[in-house]
Amino acid sequence: MEPRITLVTLGVSNLEESIRFYRDGLGLPMQERDDDSGVAFFPLDGTWLSLYPRESLAEDATISADGNGFSGITIAHNVSTKEEVDTVLDEAEASGGRIVKPAQKVFWGGYSGYFADPDEHLWEVAYPQLTDD
Structure with missing residues (x-):
């Protein structure tokens, strides 16, 4: 494995609210996307940040979306x-x-x-x- 991280994906409960927070609030550059796209990408220096609905991310990883509190990250x-x-x-x-x-x-x-x-x-x-x- 090469020693690098290329993408960090955050599972979010409200994609549009999270886009507003990261793009409009913190000023992160966002890759263009269709309005109905279920994901948002922010190209950053050396890595990318991705926002994806929490339920969909859990489904993709084949784990339960239940749980809360400190994730350890x-x-x-x-x-x-x-x-x-x-x-x-x-x-x-x-x-x-x-x-x-x-x-x-x-x-x-x-x-x-x-x-x-x-x-x-x-x-x-x-x-x-x-x-x-």
Whole structure:
């Protein structure tokens, strides 16, 4: 297996609401799609993000869609400054996301916070502080 991740697919409860959150709220570029398409793709640097209805994704994986709570997975978005961490968290909250952990200095030396999207997928926004600033 080649050491890379090419696509992250999030199972979502409301595709249009999630599109608005990621495209309109967070400003991610979205690939053109037909209005009746059941999937949305966001080409990002080095990988793609996909939104797909939760029930359909579970069916495709041949597992039950039941379940909630922490899935054991978070998605990280690193930025270049502490101020960018705060800005991205503000954008997420203004777009309908929920702040899970406000931005703060963290034990590993950086500065980060977490938000949850409308389906409670957890995103860490981090400035991996490499100097003593």
